[in-house]
Amino acid sequence: MSEHIVPVKVYIGVWAGLLVLTGLTTGAAYIDLGVFNTVVALAIAVAKMTLVVLFFMHVKYTPGIPRIVMVAAVFWLAIMMSLMLADELTRHWTPVAHSWGAGVLLPLLPHVLR
């Protein structure tokens, strides 16, 4: 339950782990890993987030509805990101006819604004 008291040893361990991971992610940026620079940086960030959420934020010891809210937050974020990226990254797949572009409306603008 939320009554659960996390031992100091665990806090110190998590803190040390977070500092080590910070060092790792900083160091990794100075090594040429190609695309994996980004992958490594994000993977370490997710690992650090997991440590903070589970131990500092006591989620490991907080069952029930707060966990559902947390999962929902991540799920909503995933919806937002995937739909926005699905649009943005695939726009050029289908050529757009010139007459569909916004450019065709521009000559009309002065008339609208008048």
Next chain:
Amino acid sequence: MAEMAHPSPEHGHESHVPELVHQFETVEQQREAGTLGMWLFLATEVLFFGGMFCSYLIYRSLHPQAFEIGSHLLEVKFGATNTAVLICSSLSMAMAIYSAQTGKSKKTVILFLVITILLGLAFIGVKLYFEWYHDYLEHIVPGFGFQYRREWGSNGPMVQMFMVFYFAMTGVHALHMVVGVGILTALIIMAARDRFSPQYYAPLDISGLYWHFVDIIWIFLFPLLYLVGGRYMSGGR
């Protein structure tokens, strides 16, 4: 009314906790409701910052070269230092809650809260002076005398866009830190008035959730703004 199923909370076994408000049966239930409320707020914050992360992602994917130049305008040593400072402040926040949970003296609780505030202020100080002020002197603050550099070539406008993202995201994050410092100040006053006990420490617990969340945002901002794409090229500082 005589055959009420549940015992009157005010006169139940929690009667020694004056902070128990009457709509809750137990202190435990009250704390869980508070935790749930804070998590709901944090869920909205996830989407608030998520929107900025998402647009950053899109611009970065469209203009990778300009964002690399922009990223190299930032100094890794300050970003890394501030990451460590925030992690330490999260530890002292956790220790403040632990001290209240285990019934340590109020001096101990206040000491840990003061350490947390000082580390928070150190973070803001590094940001304001060593980063933002020097960015201003180097003319890379959008809207405050931003100047294109010749070596950027045609990437100039999108380098400026990167700096817009940088200042918007770190700015909103720093604003959250300032709010956090205000919350911590209120907690210190409450602790000084003997408001916390092993039975009642919900304000500490909930504020801790907020403080750790702000830490998590920085855990993502640091690699995304300072590191992504790598620093091994000659352009890095």
